Structure formats: structure tokens, C-alpha cells
Amino acid sequence: MPVGQRPGGRSTRVRAAVLTAARGLLADGYAELTVERIAQAAGVNKTSVYRRWTDLEGVLGDLLSQYASEVVPIPDTGDLGTDLEELALLIRRGMTGEPGELITALATSAPRNPRAAQVVRGFLTERFRLAEAVVDHAIARGELPRGTDAGAAIEALGAPLFLRLLVVDEPIDEEFARRTAAATTAALRAGVFEPR
Amino acid sequence: MPVGQRPGGRSTRVRAAVLTAARGLLADGYAELTVERIAQAAGVNKTSVYRRWTDLEGVLGDLLSQYASEVVPIPDTGDLGTDLEELALLIRRGMTGEPGELITALATSAPRNPRAAQVVRGFLTERFRLAEAVVDHAIARGELPRGTDAGAAIEALGAPLFLRLLVVDEPIDEEFARRTAAATTAALRAGVFEPR
DNA sequence: CTCAAAAAGCAACACTAGTTGCAATTAGGG
DNA sequence: CCCTAATTGCAACTAGTGTTGCTTTTTGAG
Numbered sequence: 001m002p003v004g005q006r007p008g009g010r011s012t013r014v015r016a017a018v019l020t021a022a023r024g025l026l027a028d029g030y031a032e033l034t035v036e037r038i039a040q041a042a043g044v045n046k047t048s049v050y051r052r053w054t055d056l057e058g059v060l061g062d063l064l065s066q067y068a069s070e071v072v073p074i075p076d077t078g079d080l081g082t083d084l085e086e087l088a089l090l091i092r093r094g095m096t097g098e099p100g101e102l103i104t105a106l107a108t109s110a111p112r113n114p115r116a117a118q119v120v121r122g123f124l125t126e127r128f129r130l131a132e133a134v135v136d137h138a139i140a141r142g143e144l145p146r147g148t149d150a151g152a153a154i155e156a157l158g159a160p161l162f163l164r165l166l167v168v169d170e171p172i173d174e175e176f177a178r179r180t181a182a183a184t185t186a187a188l189r190a191g192v193f194e195p196r
Numbered sequence: 197m198p199v200g201q202r203p204g205g206r207s208t209r210v211r212a213a214v215l216t217a218a219r220g221l222l223a224d225g226y227a228e229l230t231v232e233r234i235a236q237a238a239g240v241n242k243t244s245v246y247r248r249w250t251d252l253e254g255v256l257g258d259l260l261s262q263y264a265s266e267v268v269p270i271p272d273t274g275d276l277g278t279d280l281e282e283l284a285l286l287i288r289r290g291m292t293g294e295p296g297e298l299i300t301a302l303a304t305s306a307p308r309n310p311r312a313a314q315v316v317r318g319f320l321t322e323r324f325r326l327a328e329a330v331v332d333h334a335i336a337r338g339e340l341p342r343g344t345d346a347g348a349a350i351e352a353l354g355a356p357l358f359l360r361l362l363v364v365d366e367p368i369d370e371e372f373a374r375r376t377a378a379a380t381t382a383a384l385r386a387g388v389f390e391p392r
Numbered sequence: 393c394t395c396a397a398a399a400a401g402c403a404a405c406a407c408t409a410g411t412t413g414c415a416a417t418t419a420g421g422g
Numbered sequence: 423c424c425c426t427a428a429t430t431g432c433a434a435c436t437a438g439t440g441t442t443g444c445t446t447t448t449t450g451a452g
Contacts (some may be wrong), residue, residue: 159356160351192375
């Protein structure tokens with residue numbers, strides 16, 4: 001007797017159709033993004049979407065976790081300043097693309113939707129954690145003292161970019177990313193993120 | 197024949213009742229905040245609210261503009277580092293209080309509500325502009341070179357605080373505010389915000 | 393090929409936000 | 423005090439989101 005999940009066949013097809021439809025609609029701005037519209041674009045009944053994902057945020061979260069599983073190349077050029085600059089440019093590219101819209105959509109519904117909050121926070125935490133390697137490498141090279149707070153530094157690096165993405169509606173250009181990286185580098189070198 | 201607005205009497209009473217009701221409900225978390233609930237708490241019909249403010253965001257924006265009109269004491273201690281630290285602590289206090297919730301609520305609905313976006317941006321732009329005085333004073337004292345980008349520096353100072361307020365759900369404690377200020381000071385002193 | 397479980401479709405429904413038309417109230421000049 | 427315009431209250435209505443019960447289709451093991 002067949003009991004349990006059903007990973008093959010139509011289920012996967014529906015799942016894929018919904019996710020790609022959501023991706024497509026996301027490009028036109030998430031302001032008009034709705035479960036019913038996604039279902040319609042996917043050629044699927046809205047109940048299927050609701051039953052599987054519960055929420056619009058559920059779909060978006062699923063979409064974001066696809067990006068989360070992608071491997072990102074953490075810069076390792078042998079110099080802290082260059083690494084941080086590369087990192088800032090990397091974050092910038094992510095923000096100006098599709099994941100940027102996803103994060104915006106999820107972050108803005110985070111206060112009202114605990115699951116959405118968890119998804120964004122999880123994504124950022126993971127990415128930030130990976131990025132800490134840049135600081136750790138600098139420590140290993142002796143560029144920074146042992147005990148430097150890598151997490152705090154990465155947070156400081158990313159924050160201005162996120163502020164522009166989510167609140168201030170100003171362009172996140174390369175110049176801006178570079179200057180943000182330079183600011184973080186200067187702060188690190190000045191010992192701001194050393195343990196007290 | 198009486199033509200025009202009607203600033204006196206019941207109109208103002210209703211307006212005040214709605215705003216104070218909104219303020220009160222905001223303290224219990226804006227997740228459950230809704231126009232109907234506010235109207236009910238104010239002892240007013242919801243149509244009155246909709247007609248006057250159009251939106252929930254309209255009410256919140258009105259509320260925020262009350263704070264915007266309050267005078268904030270920009271620190272001027274004679275030292276850049278101390279000024280920025282005071283400033284960071286000032287921002288922190290604003291965020292942990294009522295205006296913090298207001299800004300969160302408005303910022304999260306900004307992507308879907310252009311008016312809300314405008315209100316938050318206007319508020320922050322104004323506050324940031326005032327804060328630039330701190331950098332300008334340092335320039336006047338000769339602590340920083342002429343032409344230093346005050347706006348960019350203040351943005352860098354505020355960003356990490358806003359990131360925690362809006363996305364990362366970690367405490368915005370004094371220690372964090374102080375370190376953020378120190379990072380910005382270091383970047384300023386290293387000449388990161390000087391014109392190229 | 394058969395069949396039971398699982399998933400999807402369908403349609404009706406509940407609920408909430410926001411709108412509209414009309415009646416009742418109120419401000420404030422004459 | 424009277425009268426007109428502004429404002430509010432009230433109730434019905436629209437639209438869109440999400441839910442539920444049931445039927446139909448599909449999967450995959452035997």
C-alpha cells in the first residue's frame with residue numbers, strides 16, 4: 001500500500017510551475033504580486049498554492065531558499081581592503097537583481113509574518129556568516145588582531161546597502177558599494193571591532 | 197456664507213481622538229493595527245478615518261510628522277567622536293521608543309504604498325540633514341577636511357541601527373550604538389568620505 | 393492492469409478592507 | 423437664533439483574500 005509523500009510526477013510539475021510563475025511576476029514588481037495571480041500565471045488552481053505554501057510569503061520564501069542554496073564565491077585576494085570591496089560589489093549585484101526584490105518583499109512583510117521574518121533572517125544570517133571568512137582570513141594573515149568581531153564588521157558593511165534597498169530610494173551604485181567597503185576597512189584597521 | 201475648511205470644534209476633536217487612539221494601539225504592536233480598530237478605539241466611525249486620511253499609512257504618517265516637528269538637540273561637544281556617539285545614542289533612543297515602531301510600520305509598507313514611502317523618506321532625510329551639522333562642525337574646527345561628504349557619513353552611521361530595527365531582530369543596545377559611531381568616526385578620520 | 397492514497401481542481405462560502413449614498417449632526421457667519 | 427455648508431454617522435455594498443467540502447485526476451506499488 002502506497003503511503004507517504006509523493007515527490008514525483010505532477011506534484012513537482014505544479015511546484016515548479018508556481019515557482020517559475022512567481023519568479024516571472026516578481027520581475028514586474030511585487031506590488032501587484034498575489035497568490036491568485038501566481039496561480040493563474042502558473043495554470044494552477046489557487047487552492048493548490050494555498051495548501052502547499054500557506055502564504056504568498058511561503059512561495060517567496062521557497063524562492064529565496066533556492067538562492068540560498070546557490071554557492072557564492074567569497075573573495076579571497078589576500079588583502080582585506082580588496083576582499084571587502086569585492087564583497088560589497090557582490091552584495092550590490094545580488095540586491096540589484098532578483099534576490100533583491102525577494103528580500104525586499106519578505107523583509108517588508110516580516111513584521112506581520114513571523115515565518116517571512118524567519119526566512120529573511122535565516123538567509124541573511126547564513127550569507128553574513130559565510131562572508132565572515134573574509135575577516136577571518138585577514139586575522140589569519142595577521143592583518144587584524146585575533147578576536148576581531150567578524151560578524152559585527154560584516155553587518156556594518158552590509159547595512160548601508162540594505163538601508164538603500166529597503167528605505168532610502170537611492171541608487172546602489174558601484175561607487176557607493178566601494179565607499180561602504182572602504183569605511184568598514186578603515187573601521188576594522190582602526191580597531192573598532194576588536195574586543196574591548 | 198461660510199465656505200472653506202473647518203479647523204475648529206468637532207473636526208479637531210475627532211482628529212485628535214483618532215491620532216491618540218492610534219498612538220495607544222501602536223504600543224501593543226502594529227501587527228494588529230487596522231483602520232477599523234483605530235476608529236473603534238477613538239469612538240469614531242471608520243468612514244471618518246478613511247475620508248480624512250485615506251489609509252492606515254496616512255494616519256501613521258500624520259503621527260510621524262508630529263515627531264518630525266519636535267526639535268532634536270544635535271550634539272555639539274567640540275569633538276567629532278563624542279558628537280557621533282551622542283548622535284548614535286540619540287537615534288537609538290528614538291528607535292527603541294514609539295517613533296521606532298512608526299518608522300518600522302511605514303517603512304515596511306513603503307514598497308506598496310508610495311505615500312508611506314515619501315513620508316518615511318522625508319522624515320529620515322530631514323533628520324539626517326540636521327545631523328550633518330555634526331560633521332560640518334568638525335570641518336569648521338579643522339578636524340576634517342573641507343568637502344567631506346557629511347550626508348554619506350550620517351547615512352553610514354544610521355544604517356546599522358536601521359538594519360537591526362527593520363530586518364535583523366537583534367537588540368539595539370547602547371554598546372552597539374557606540375561601536376557604530378566609533379566605526380563611522382574611524383572611517384571619517386581615515387578620509388573615506390572625502391571627495392575623490 | 394488494478395486500486396488505494398495523495399494531490400489537484402472546482403465551487404461555494406466566510407471574512408475583511410475599503411467604498412458609496414444618504415441621513416443626521418454640527419460649526420460658525422449673518 | 424437661523425441657515426448653509428462641512429463633517430460625521432450609518433448601513434448597504436463591492437471586491438479580494440483565504441477557507442472548506444467534495445469531486446476528479448494522478449501516482450506508484452502490487
